[in-house]
Amino acid sequence: MLEHGGRLQQAAQRYEIPRERWLDLSTGINPIGWQATACISTASWNRLPEDEDGLLEAAEAYYGAPKILPVSGSQAAIQALPRLRGRSRVGVPALGYNEHAHRWKQAGHDVVPVAIADFEAALPGLDVLVVSNPNNPTGDRFAPDQLLDWHARLHARRGWLVIDEAFVDSTPESSVARFTDREGLIVLRSLGKFFGLAGARVGFVLSSQVLLQNLAEWLGPWALAGPSRVVAKAALQDQTWQKSTRQRLRRDGGRLADLLASHGLKPSGGCDLFQWISLPNALAVHESLARQGILTRYFGATPSIRFGLPAKAEDWQRLETALSVSRGVLEIAESARDEARREARQ
Ligand SMILES: Cc1ncc(COP(=O)(O)O)c(C=O)c1O
Numbered sequence: 001m002l003e004h005g006g007r008l009q010q011a012a013q014r015y016e017i018p019r020e021r022w023l024d025l026s027t028g029i030n031p032i033g034w035q036a037t038a039c040i041s042t043a044s045w046n047r048l049p050e051d052e053d054g055l056l057e058a059a060e061a062y063y064g065a066p067k068i069l070p071v072s073g074s075q076a077a078i079q080a081l082p083r084l085r086g087r088s089r090v091g092v093p094a095l096g097y098n099e100h101a102h103r104w105k106q107a108g109h110d111v112v113p114v115a116i117a118d119f120e121a122a123l124p125g126l127d128v129l130v131v132s133n134p135n136n137p138t139g140d141r142f143a144p145d146q147l148l149d150w151h152a153r154l155h156a157r158r159g160w161l162v163i164d165e166a167f168v169d170s171t172p173e174s175s176v177a178r179f180t181d182r183e184g185l186i187v188l189r190s191l192g193k194f195f196g197l198a199g200a201r202v203g204f205v206l207s208s209q210v211l212l213q214n215l216a217e218w219l220g221p222w223a224l225a226g227p228s229r230v231v232a233k234a235a236l237q238d239q240t241w242q243k244s245t246r247q248r249l250r251r252d253g254g255r256l257a258d259l260l261a262s263h264g265l266k267p268s269g270g271c272d273l274f275q276w277i278s279l280p281n282a283l284a285v286h287e288s289l290a291r292q293g294i295l296t297r298y299f300g301a302t303p304s305i306r307f308g309l310p311a312k313a314e315d316w317q318r319l320e321t322a323l324s325v326s327r328g329v330l331e332i333a334e335s336a337r338d339e340a341r342r343e344a345r346q
Contacts, residue, residue, distance in 0.1 A: 002098050005297040005306070006198075017293045023315055024308075026295040028136060028167060028274035030249065031311035033196015034235040044226040055229045058236040063189060065206040066181040069216055070224045070232070074166055074188040074203030075099060080218050081162065081186065082107035084211070088127035088159075091119070093135055095302050097164065100130045116140045123153060132164040133174060137276040137299065137306040139269030144176050148185075151176075155184040162186045169194030169242075170249045170272040180206040193273055194245065195235050200228040249273060252309050259316070260307065263323035268304070278304040281330060288326040294319060 005026035012019040059068045082104045092101040094113040105111045114122045134141045151161040187206040192198035253272035267275040282305045286298040297306040310316045
């Protein structure tokens with residue numbers, strides 16, 4: 001199993017701090033998600049889900065895509081897509097959502113980690129390119145024209161361009177959803193991030209009819225639970241909430257970037273839902289915050305940390321205080337190390 005954010009129980013045990021005292025900033029999930037409590041009927045628990053419940057129409061209107069398949073979180077599609085192709089050379093971001101590489105490898109493909117700056121150069125040697133737009137955790141973004149050009153070149157040799165748009169909802173103009181009737185262009189969307197409905201496990205695949213039929217056949221009937229379908233439909237139709245949430249996330253994303261920068265942690269990248277900082281002592285910062293009950297996501301392969309958004313005023317305040325403490329602790333540790341080095345040299 002790969003590492004993921006949101007493992008609060010594990011952190012509670014490791015740092016011996018009760019679960020309810022943690023501030024969990026380890027994911028890029030909107031902490032003020034769409035409120036799902038009121039609309040679940042008894043029938044949606046008891047009856048088998050039916051396709052003709054209006055979810056597809058709501059998704060088509062929201063995504064502006066011609067053909068859509070609801071899935072149990074975009075993770076379900078990340079696992080299934082590699083099973084729908086013969087052995088291929090698959091380029092994945094060298095630093096990205098690592099489930100992509102893992103699942104293509106698991107299905108027997110040749111996976112090539114590619115630095116984002118090298119996508120263009122790598123393209124001629126690939127059958128499939130997986131891009132996250134924006135990329136998690138680095139926040140790199142790709143212009144739709146660039147993506148459509150890559151798709152056309154891959155498609156010319158029966159290749160695929162898979163675009164993971166899990167974090168695109170706050171900047172919908174960056175999405176290529178409306179072009180997904182082009183064969184070999186596959187877009188993955190999630191209700192887990194912007195909508196904050198990660199527990200409902202709802203995602204969508206936007207692609208050509210043939211690919212969606214193959215994928216549906218692989219996933220089998222009732223891929224998405226009845227109550228999740230009800231919640232998803234209502235959230236996708238709630239344009240008032242979507243508009244105010246976009247504005248709030250833009251404001252809060254900027255606020256988080258400024259707060260981190262003012263504590264010596266200038267983000268290397270990010271988007272409205274998270275900020276990412278690459279720094280040599282990332283582990284020390286991560287652990288210092290964890291000892292104060294603040295969970296961040298640490299990436300060991302490229303020493304770096306990702307911060308999700310705090311929700312309430314007291315959470316922002318708590319983060320600010322903890323960042324000051326961590327900075328102090330790290331500065332003391334650094335000057336002690338310098339001192340020890342000086343003494344060793346004398
Ligand atoms: C970039 C990216 N894509 C996809 C997923 C899977 O999300 P879900 O299965 O909840 O839709 C994640 C989860 O963290 C992610 O970060």
